[in-house]
Amino acid sequence: MFTIKARDLAATLDRVAPHRFRADEDAGDLDALILDCTPGHLHAVAYSDRTLAVARTSVAGDVWTALIGYDDAAALRGWLESSETVTVEHVTSGGHQQLRFTEGPAEITVPAASHVGRLPWRALLRLVLDARDHPLAVGRPVQLNADDLALWGNAGGDGEAIEFRSLGPVGTLVTAGADFLGLQAPHTWDGPTPGEGWSSSLRTRRFPFAGTFLEVGARYADCTRTVWVVPARPGRGEEPTLVCADYAAVTLPISQVLAVGKFLIRLPD
Known part of the structure; x- marks a missing residue:
């Protein structure tokens, strides 16, 4: 259990909200985001068939992870609009x-979709960060701010892929199809090193x-x-508690699971 300012939780959800399956895709149970808590951070993880986004905010919490549907996440986001500071609890009931969010007498409870397959987002991001720093990596990083990205949004107006390629101190070359060229002036950044x-946050739990x-x-x-x-x-x-991935209402202490199931084998992500 921890407390967090509603605006901080809302901002974290907003940063990943665009990264979901398109409305015309039959994503089914995959159309969910992950709220993942560690002792130092609450992470919001969203994904589609093309993107993965992770945002985090500092908390002093326990260790848990829960997948919630986007409709439930949207309801939570709306509830936060009228809140100041909320208490977040990961609970098992019935x-x-x-996930229970409260502020005084006000409360919203969001069910977890425990039947959704696990996304190995930590492993994926570790691979990306390791590849970025590999001595054989080719090219230079391209850094754009949100306003820059908005300017290039129409470059691929006919559905072409937009490519950003660093030219070092000259800037960034932007291409889209056969009939568009652009140049983005380089930036200087005073912020932390990316990653x-x-x-x-990325170590296993x-x-x-x-x-x-x-x-x-x-x-x-x-x-x-x-x-x-x-x-x-x-x-x-x-004692650890396990949730049945096939029947979300079945939650048992691990001793009861082992009394019938004999052993547990780790499944691939």
Whole structure:
């Protein structure tokens, strides 16, 4: 449980909201975003078939992850408009994983979509950041601000891909199809190095249990082929709880799962 200013949570949701499947695609259960909490940050993760976006804001929270549908996220975003400071809780009620947001007597509860497959966004971003710093990487980084990007939006008016290629101190070459060329003047930036300070957010959230390790958000199968999700890291001295990925209302202590399922095998992401 933690408290956060409503405007900070709203801004974090807004930064990733555009990154979702298009309305004409049958995304089904994939049309969801992830709220992922670590002791230092709350992350909002959104994705489509073409993009992945992660925004974070500082919190002093526990360790949990929950997928929520975009409609529920939109309802939460609207509720935040009339709020100042909200308390966020990751709870299990009636066998369902939920996120509860309260401010005084006002409350909104958002159900978690635990049946949605896990997105390995930490692993993907680690690969991207490692590739950027690889000694064999070709080219220079291209840095544009939001206003710059808005200027180039119509360059591919007929659906062409817009390419940004750094020319070093000269600037950035912008191309779109056979009939468009542009040049973006270079910027100087005083902000932090891109990707710097993200190591704590991108490390795995494994914790020891009975001589092995479990990971928050990962999926495991037992001998009956039932798939279970680890929704949160247990507190000190507490037993881990598992949520059934096939039947979201089934939430059991791990000891009860193992009594029937015998063992747990980690499934690929």
